[in-house]
Each structure stands twice: as C-alpha cells, then as structure tokens.
Amino acid sequence: xxxxxxxxxxxxxxxxxxxxxxxxxxxxxxxxxxxxxxxxxxxxxxxxxxxxxxxxxxxxxxxxxxxxxxxxxxxxxxxxxxxxxxxxxxxxxxxxxxxxxxxxxxxxxxxxxxxxxxxxxxxxxxxxxxxxxxxxxxxxxxxxxxxxxxxxxxxxxxxxxxxxxxxxxxxxxxxxxxxxxxxxxxxxxxxxxxxxxxxxxxxxxxxxxxxxxxxxxxxxxxxxxxxxxxxx
Amino acid sequence: xxxxxxxxxxxxxxxxxxxxxxxxxxxxxxxxxxxxxxxxxxxxxxxxxxxxxxxxxxxxxxxxxxxxxxxxxxxxxxxxxxxxxxxxxxxxxx
Numbered sequence: 001x002x003x004x005x006x007x008x009x010x011x012x013x014x015x016x017x018x019x020x021x022x023x024x025x026x027x028x029x030x031x032x033x034x035x036x037x038x039x040x041x042x043x044x045x046x047x048x049x050x051x052x053x054x055x056x057x058x059x060x061x062x063x064x065x066x067x068x069x070x071x072x073x074x075x076x077x078x079x080x081x082x083x084x085x086x087x088x089x090x091x092x093x094x095x096x097x098x099x100x101x102x103x104x105x106x107x108x109x110x111x112x113x114x115x116x117x118x119x120x121x122x123x124x125x126x127x128x129x130x131x132x133x134x135x136x137x138x139x140x141x142x143x144x145x146x147x148x149x150x151x152x153x154x155x156x157x158x159x160x161x162x163x164x165x166x167x168x169x170x171x172x173x174x175x176x177x178x179x180x181x182x183x184x185x186x187x188x189x190x191x192x193x194x195x196x197x198x199x200x201x202x203x204x205x206x207x208x209x210x211x212x213x214x215x216x217x218x219x220x221x222x223x224x225x226x227x228x229x230x231x232x
Numbered sequence: 233x234x235x236x237x238x239x240x241x242x243x244x245x246x247x248x249x250x251x252x253x254x255x256x257x258x259x260x261x262x263x264x265x266x267x268x269x270x271x272x273x274x275x276x277x278x279x280x281x282x283x284x285x286x287x288x289x290x291x292x293x294x295x296x297x298x299x300x301x302x303x304x305x306x307x308x309x310x311x312x313x314x315x316x317x318x319x320x321x322x323x324x325x326x
Contacts, residue, residue: 002269005287006283028317033319035314035317035318036319038242042246044308048303048307051303052303055256055261055294064269064270065266089306089309093305093309097291097305098302100289103287167280171278182274185270201245
C-alpha cells in the first residue's frame with residue numbers, strides 16, 4: 001500500500017509528515033521503557049525481518065497482490081513504541097533506496113502502514129488479551145487477529161486522507177469499498193504471517209516476545225510460592 | 233524452573249532470525265507475485281493511477297542482492313537507533 005508522490009496534495013502530505021515526525025519523537029522517548037537487555041537486540045532484527053517479508057508479495061485475487069505491513073507483528077515482539085521506530089526505518093529505507101513510496105508521501109506511508117497498523121494491531125491484541133484467558137498459547141492468534149484488523153483500518157484511513165486531499169475527485173464510497181475489500185484479503189495474509197512468526201519465537205523463547213511477558217510474569221509469581229497452599 | 237538446556241540462547245535465536253530474513257530477501261523474494269499491489273490496482277481501476285509520480289531511488293528496484301543489502305541497512309539503522317535509546321540495566325536501576 002505504498003503511496004506514491006502525487007496521490008495526495010501538499011497540505012495533506014505535510015500534515016501526515018508532521019504526525020509522523022511528532023509520533024517518532026514520542027516513540028524515541030517511550031521506547032526506552034520497552035527496550036531492555038532482551039528486547040534491544042531483537043529490535044533491529046525485527047525491523048530487518050519486516051523489511052524482508054514486505055518484499056514477498058502474495059496474490060490476493062486475479063491480478064492483485066499484497067504484502068505484510070508488520071505493525072502488529074513488530075508491536076507484539078518488541079513493544080508498540082519500539083515497533084514504530086522499527087517500521088519508520090523500514091519505510092525510510094524503502095523510500096530512499098528503492099523508490100518504494102514517494103518522498104513527499106513518506107509521512108503518509110509511515111502514518112498509514114506504520115503508526116496505524118502498530119496502534120490498531122497492539123490495541124486489538126491487548127484487548128483480546130484482557131478479555132480472554134491468560135494463556136501463552138493464545139498469543140499468536142491474538143496477534144494474528146490484531147494484524148488482520150489493522151490492514152483494512154489502514155486502507156480506510158487512506159480513503160479518509162484521499163477525501164481530504166486526493167488528486168482527483170472520485171466517488172469516495174466506491175473507493176472505500178474497493179480499498180477495504182482488497183485489504184481484508186491482504187489482512188488475512190498479514191494475520192497468517194503474524195500468527196506463524198510469533199508462534200515460532202514463542203515456541204523456542206517465549207520470554208523474547210514482549211506481548212507474552214505479562215502472562216509469563218504472572219506464571220512465575222505463582223510458581224515461586226509453592227508453599228502458600230500448604231500454609232493456608 | 234530454568235531449562236537452559238532445552239531453550240536456545242538469545243544469540244542463537246537472533247542469528248536464526250537474521251538468516252531467515254536474509255533468505256527471504258535474497259531467495260524467496262524471487263517467487264514474489266509481481267502483480268500490482270492493492271492500492272496500485274485500486275488506483276488503476278478508479279482512474280487516479282496517473283496522478284502518481286515515481287522518483288529515482290539508489291537502487292533500481294528490489295533484487296536478490298539489493299534485497300539483502302536492504303535487510304542489512306535496515307538492521308544497522310534500526311539496531312543503531314534502538315541501541316542508543318535502550319534502557320541500560322545498570323545506570324537505570326541503581
């Protein structure tokens with residue numbers, strides 16, 4: 001969903017650019033609380049992994065493809081603020097080295113595919129974690145659902161931006177239907193990739209998955225008081 | 233409760249993730265679908281593809297070699313940024 005230069009007018013692009021700059025600034029401060037000795041070495045690799053998987057376009061219907069955006073994946077692995085930094089680096093490198101996404105559209109692409117998928121993916125993930133039983137085995141599916149939802153939301157946000165500053169006047173209802181339709185399919189791919197990647201790390205080292213830590217810590221607290229039951 | 237013998241070390245996991253990323257960018261990417269992506273297709277169908285402009289990047293698109301270089305550049309930049317802002321276990325919890 002890399003937006004090229006010219007789809008959105010200059011004021012809209014400047015606005016998304018400002019949103020991206022401010023959010024990255026906040027993330028630089030907030031990420032510090034997420035990045036400890038375990039997550040810090042993971043963060044760079046998560047960004048590199050997202051970059052690699054974004055190269056892998058999969059077919060969604062005839063003559064159309066899609067690829068991972070990676071916000072939910074990165075947020076669950078290293079925390080949402082760190083994920084924003086990781087994805088911003090990915091989009092900058094894609095823009096400057098590969099001309100993938102326009103230069104004036106860099107803020108738009110960071111906002112849509114970075115900030116939006118991180119925020120939606122993480123909030124859906126945490127929401128599911130709150131209402132469902134606290135089990136490690138549920139984490140990959142919860143992350144996958146967050147990932148699935150995040151992609152059509154990003155597509156809908158693009159339509160919103162197009163309504164404000166789109167290059168040509170077109171029927172916005174039709175645009176929204178088409179964008180959400182194809183991005184639900186891409187979202188399914190996003191969900192499957194996220195499920196598999198989180199599941200793989202979780203299987204070997206659950207403590208390296210940021211989103212699984214609250215459950216692991218609960219479990220450790222329970223384990224460390226084996227005599228409490230006998231005393232009571 | 234620690235099972236160090238059954239769990240791979242952090243270093244092993246990190247190296248494995250890097251190797252997977254390099255293999256995806258360098259090899260698997262050859263099999264990626266080259267059809268237009270969702271937004272490009274929608275812009276064609278709805279008549280605003282023409283308003284898009286491309287610029288010249290450093291590389292001429294994604295290939296096996298440039299993909300691998302991209303992975304390493306992203307790793308260096310993102311790793312560098314997060315290394316600088318990370319919490320240091322000593323100075324923070326003194």
